[in-house]
Amino acid sequence: MTEARSGDAPDPLVSVVVVTYNSASTVGETLSSLAEQTYPDDRYEVLVVDGGSSDDTERVVAGYDASFHVVDGGTIGACRNRGIDTADGRYVAFTDSDCAVPATWLRSLVDRIVGADDHIAGIGGPNRPFPDDPAFAKLVGSLQGTVFGSGGSPQSHAIDRVREVRSVACCNVIYDAALLEEYRFDGDINVGEDAELHFRLSEAGYRFLFDPVIAVSHHLSADFAAFTKKARSYGYSMARIQRRHGKLIRWYSPIPSAALGGGTVAALADLRSRRARYVPVLALAYLLVSGYATAQVYRDRRSPLALLTPVLLAAQYVCYGVGFLEGLTAVDPVPQDLP
Incomplete structure (x- = not known):
């Protein structure tokens, strides 16, 4: 699926897709972190795909070096597919508009996926609360890091070594673009679209590499009402x-x-x-x-x-x-x- 680049070859082009909806308060934080990557500026593009926001999301995105695309009323799965359709990169990375990535994020993901075995569909890592998030959100993050809080799901930072897994969280992942030409997100799915795609990939024999060092910050549920609503939504969708x-x-x-x-x-x-x-x-x-x-x-x-x-x-x-x-x-x- 991938080939190791020689020492003189340029870094591969990467398309970073950020799916958003009514996230004017957080998307700037995401795009600021993407603008500070150690990966060469001319070797990655940022695509923001919006599901039809009614707030100032588009205005905020306009302040950054990112293209803006709208799938009015689109599900998360449909928005991810639009990003794939628009991407020019050899690889396609995803993060979400309530996340921030470290400066070495793209460099780390690319170094892992270049030369990976053919059965590796992509590379991912954990997502953790922001340092300045409310205490409740940090508590949720720690709970989901336990086997009883997440079922041992690999987005948990409790996994402390590089290992092959069947699925990773789509707020922190990179895929080979060629693979996404054959396997697409289900455009009807609004929650759990990554789990559904990764299930199909795992059924076809693919796996992901989970690297606990490649972590992103993620705004988790800030209060009890948001926490319970999300849990119910995940159960319903699954x-x-x-x-x-x-x-x-x-x-x-x-x-x-x-x-x-x-x-x-x-x-x-x-x-x-x-x-x-x-x-x-x-x-x-x-x-x-x-x-x-x-x-x-x-x-x-x-x-x-x-x-x-x-x-x-x-x-x-x-x-x-x-x-x-x-x-x-x-x-x-x-x-x-x-x-």
Whole structure:
């Protein structure tokens, strides 16, 4: 898929695609970080693809060396495809408009992908909260760095070595442009479009290289309402995607819904028998799980806010589980974000 360049060959051209929607408050931060890359200025282009913003996103983008493209009402998948269609680069990198990348980001990604084995579809790394983000967002980042907070998903910075994985987060990834001519994002998908594409790639035998050093800063949920809404949205979308393929894309995706159903059955059984037999056992199991996650979060954050981990974990499971059930029973054939 890729070839190592000789010492005298120029760096390959890279197209960086930034998908955005109503992100006037953050997209400038993203584009500023892309303007400060150590990669040669004439060897990369920045393409901003907008889903039809109603705020000042276009005005902010106009202040930077980036081309602006609109897919009015487009999903994230459709916007990513427009970026691919517009790209001139040998490689196509993606980050999001609520992220900031380090100055060495492109250099690191390109050095990894040039000469990579043919079965490597791309290179990615973790996304972490901004240093000046609210304490709640940092707590969410630490929670998602635990096996119970993310199912061991590789965007977690808890993975501390370079390894092959089946999927990476699309806010921090580079692909070979030739591969994207054959494999495209599903234009109907607005959440989880990267997971769906990467599932198809993994089914075809491709893998990604995850490098924990190549990290980007990402504005995570700043409050409880945003956190629960996102969890429900992810559950909904994952169910719709898995219905579409008829396969389990994420091994852990049905677990929250199954836990909700099991807990309800256990509570009803205890009520019927008027004996507390099942619920205490389930409660003890959850205390063990959440206690382990709390210890991990505290080691990472060193803050008493880690004591909120059991509450956040329960809220995430419940909202994801509800969203997953909604996605399984939804009539519409298209996975969409929730209002």
